[in-house]
Amino acid sequence: MSTEEKPATAPRSLAEALRGRDDASLAALLRSRPDLVTPVPTDLTQLATRAGTRASVVRALERLDRFALQTAQALAVAADPATYEELLGLLAGDDGDPAVAAALPHALGTLREQALVWGGDDRLRLVRTARELLSPSPQHPSPTGLGPSVREATAGMSPGRIQEIVATAGLPSTHDSVSAVASLGALFTDRTRMAALLDQAPHESVEVLDRLVWGPPYGQVTADPAARLRWLLDRGLLLPTAPGTVVLPREVALHLRGGRAHRVPEPVPPPVEAATTHRPQVVDATAAGQAYAALTTVEDLLKDWDEGGPAVLRAGGLSVRDLKRTAVALDVPEPVAAFWVELAYAAGLLASDGEADERYAATPAYDEWRERPAAERWTRLATAWLAATRTSGLVGGRDAKDRPLSALGPGLDRSVAPEVRHRVLALLAGLSEGAAPVPGSVLARLRWERPLRGARGGVAGVAAGEGGRGPGGSPAERGPGAGHSPAAEGAGGSPAGGPAGDGDGDDLRSRLARWTLDEAEMLGITGRGALSAHGRALLGAPAPRRPEAEPEGPGDKLPVHHRPAPPPVPLSPAEQATAAAAAARLLAPLLPEPLDHVLLQADLTAVAPGPLQRPLADVLGVLADVESKGGATVYRFTPGSVRRALDAGRTAADLHAFLAAHSRTPVPQPLAYLIDDVARRHGHLRVGAASAYVRCDDDAVLGEILADKRAAGLGLRRLAPTVLAAQADPAGLLEGLRAMGFAPAAESAEGDVLITRADARRTPPRSAPEPVPDGPPVPDDTLLAAAVRAVRAGDLAATAPRRPTAGDRAGNDGLPRTGAAETLATLQAAVLTGEALWIGYVNAEGAASQRVIAPVRVEGGFVTAYDHTADGVRTYPLHRITGVAELADDEG
């Protein structure tokens, strides 16, 4: 309790209390509540103010372990300020509880360090915001299940009624309500007198109290309560809160509970129980086997994707179909396939290629990784997994917007994941060597450590400063802690009101923990559920956050930090490298040594009774099909696989030599025969490309051609005595041969002699062009009539007598000219009056014309009008109108 300061005078405020703390203690506060440092407060008053803000307090409360939280809850229902003894009484009850008494100083220390509680042991004060968040109210029932105090509950009651209650309870009447309530409260807190009072209570009334005692403290009553209720109401053992509702006052409940604020105080973290204990050697060997399997799985995955991996979805990630396909290829369920894919991604071994047609592929780092020793390859995967915020367990689910979450896709990052992984593995490290935990007990422990959903999914980079660091016994020494009811406590226990209530935080933590257990097994960090020696080494220093979690295994030779390490990744890169190297050293001897031989059998199989050296495995992978994988590999030789090897450039002799060299057993006769049989036929048919050929029944002539230097450019090759293949095209070949003095004839595909005259070239079918007439067609009557009308209208426009405007602004071209404002005003006026206007108009081609229009509408820079010139409704952009002029009235 280094944080505790004993100033000469008691502090009067949190700021003052902070002022009294030493630098180390302030640093501890800032470390555990990093949100207080951004931005750095100017002085302690500001720090105190910020530490008292609701958001910050909520965040701090969420990071408390269950007992620290219970302590805070107890303080919230205690008097303000409270003494240490009062607090202890609330937590341990009247009978006392040694475990609580032992754990309380530590919990209080945590609260003090986090600036949630200040003041000396005689005047403990919970910061106001925390008190508001944690104290019971009808809206936010406290997890303690306690109701308001007598004073709070009687606040609105008439003095007469209070006096009645006091009298019925057997107390002397007082002058005023305040003293009456005080004496009633004193009665309720006095165990002896209270017991005497309750002894008189009718049996049914006691039953009512029993129902309410552990909360919720509110009950419904009718307007005319039954006798058993009336008895209680008359004595203030139940107090009305609202019409029809009564509450059990806090003091009465505490009396009935024997003084305890919580039904089950949980001063001791629930121990992580060992389900079974295996021999450490078995654990390490199983984990090592699984570690090796992890390496081969990742290699298989990327080998499968070697020639064009799956495409990247437009939204990012791997399509469900590709994931399924990969799962089939790896022979694992889809969630497991998603895990391997994500692992390879996290380790930087695969990525999208960034091409236009985006696909996933192995990175250059993969080739480098492949060349490393197996143990190093493993640590690379394991460290990547430990630190990754991406969680493959979410794959297949949906995000908040109901979009599917795909492997390698967006939305899989959960910033608490690394912390949960470390914590889970640290808990495993706390068990004795070779012990596999009961998964439920791990989850219960995690819930104890962060009862208020502890971590919100999206809060990046802020992980828990672990509350506890005080010395304490191991769980075994403390004996089995009080039983716990995490579900009831955890679920109901959201007194902070959850300002950022995304609701699934607690759930996420448990899910992450479960995934961690599964994934650690797949990765070979654990074996048979128990942490392996190399897994322990990999965790390195931070594992034993609490002394009881201190590894006892001989595998752990690393220093133990008693101060909380900086979250969330507790190791510096250098320490990480050291831990990884240590893990690799431990793992290396356990990994199977690659073999240089196989066993060949007469059923045309080869069994590699262990992992094979890479060149051998590569060649065998071509020469035979893999039939079964695992500790050993079973290969089957088929004509197809042998042909594949021959295609890859091996000869039968090569293959015989290869098998003889690597087989421990004599090569079975059928296998040798198979290779010879396939080789006999391999390459029997030859396929090549040639542009043209020369054939001649007289092979001497062909010999002559080949011998001619001028033939060099034709790329001739003799395929048979009477056939030459040429790389030159038929025309070039003909020309070349003619130049050499031969008289070749061209041959069609059918072998007929082609006549030299080239075929006339033809287009595909085409239709003949439409004739273009000399002039326009003769117009019909309708068209003519329309034309006439148009001409008339145009004429009207051109000749309409215009009102003389201020200064004749018509340009030289005869178009009316007005300013934009005037144009607009005139047009709008014309809409109202409905009269026709004479406008000048310039069309899109720049041709000017005059029109007579009757505007209908002017809006959005356009005028819609009946155009007398065109005899129809037209729309004109205002900016193309050069000007307007009214028509002379007489013309109308």
Place this chain on the structure above:
Amino acid sequence: MNGPLIVQSDKTLLLEVDHEQADDCRRAIAPFAELERAPEHIHTYRVTPLGLWNARAAGHDAEQVVDALVQYSRYPVPHALLVDIADTMDRYGRLSLLKHPAHGLVLTTTDRPVLEEVLRSKRITPLVGARIDPDTVVVHPSERGQIKQALLKLGWPAEDLAGYVDGEAHPIELREEGWALRPYQKQAVENFWHGGSGVVVLPCGAGKTLVGAGSMAQAKSTTLILVTNTVSARQWKHELVKRTSLTEDEIGEYSGTKKEIRPVTIATYQVLTTRRKGVYPHLELFDSRDWGLILYDEVHLLPAPVFKFTADLQARRRLGLTATLVREDGRESDVFSLIGPKRFDAPWKEIEAQGYIAPADCVEVRVNLTDSERLAYATAETEEKYRFCATTATKRKVTEALVRRFAGQQILVIGQYIDQLDELGEHLDAPVIKGETSNAQREKLFDAFREGEINVLVVSKVANFSIDLPEATVAIQVSGTFGSRQEEAQRLGRVLRPKADGHQAHFYSVVARDTVDQDFAAHRQRFLAEQGYAYRIVDADEVLAEG
């Protein structure tokens, strides 16, 4: 960590046979793992749910299985696999079939949700009756087999504790005069009797008939024996009269020609499956007596209607005998659920090593088609191709050369196509036994062959099953039923019976190179190779040169 066993991720187990602990390991895993392949160095076993449940039925628990794997495994066994095994085995016995004093046959559960789950299945609903209490439901006695089959398919195998009817007692004793049951035969009888019902897998020539006789002597009750054909029925009768206290009069034959029902009745599958106007008139045979034991010879050939009927016979003890559980129709699991689990199995090579069956030299002779045959083969219709290449003239020459080489020994020439066999018979001057040969004629020829009066016998596939030709030392197979593996096993069995003079047995397959014949041969021989019979491949030219 240097055990003989390697556990693969696909749940196959690889056993290195040359390892010093191999025998112990084999015994440890045999109860739950099926031997799949037994070539010379590494045997492959497979762990299947069926196998695990059989192990549970035989009284092994998951812990033993896991222990066996962990103890003998060379590499650490993946945790997930162990968990999976435990989970699978845990599914057995949640349901059991019991005899209820008031309600007859009932299905009860120790895990109510499981019962709810299966009762919701469409397959189960028609098979059950009233619910007596939350954990018990009545099952129609005639559906005992059906429900077991259906539950197995649902993955909740029922433990059958309803017991067996004893059947009508009939005294049967083995007459062990000058012979005795071999140790493995005794073991097989014991395993079967202990298990109640099930299948005994023994190689041809290993004396399956005696296992049958031993079981009858154990049951001492009326017995119905189902065999493949009449010749086989006669041989069973002959063998039973010789080896047991039964007399000719006590054994009836129920076949196309005779319809005798006696305390021990031997019926053919063919007569049982004869169908007239949509009904099987001879299935009544099952009810004609209160049989205490039903024996299925060559159970892998059990025809489908008999399957159906077997499902109704669950209250009687059933013994299946076979050389191989491989069914070309893939209905192995029906054999398991209806006849019973495999009760005894011994690798061929092992019995051979004990001297009970003759060692065999398996050779495949590859013949080349002549150029004109190749052209004709290439242009033949797909369905004619096999016939074409299987009956090439070159095969005849090779067969003749082989017969010449083994002149004086007892030689069987086995083929599929009658005209090919006729032609061979003519050239070899040997009698031909085919479908149209009368039973009397067949028996006469077999006797002559047995006595050594004739050395060469040409047989069609009618002789595939259950004929006993103890003195055959050479079998030459010129064509077969496409790629049938069990036929290959049967044919090899023809020469595996121990020889009086200790001659090595020879098994020749004459195969046309680069044709479907070769592909089929590869398929069949893979089975032999997996049984540990390595074969050599030689070119026809070598044979012809020697011959």
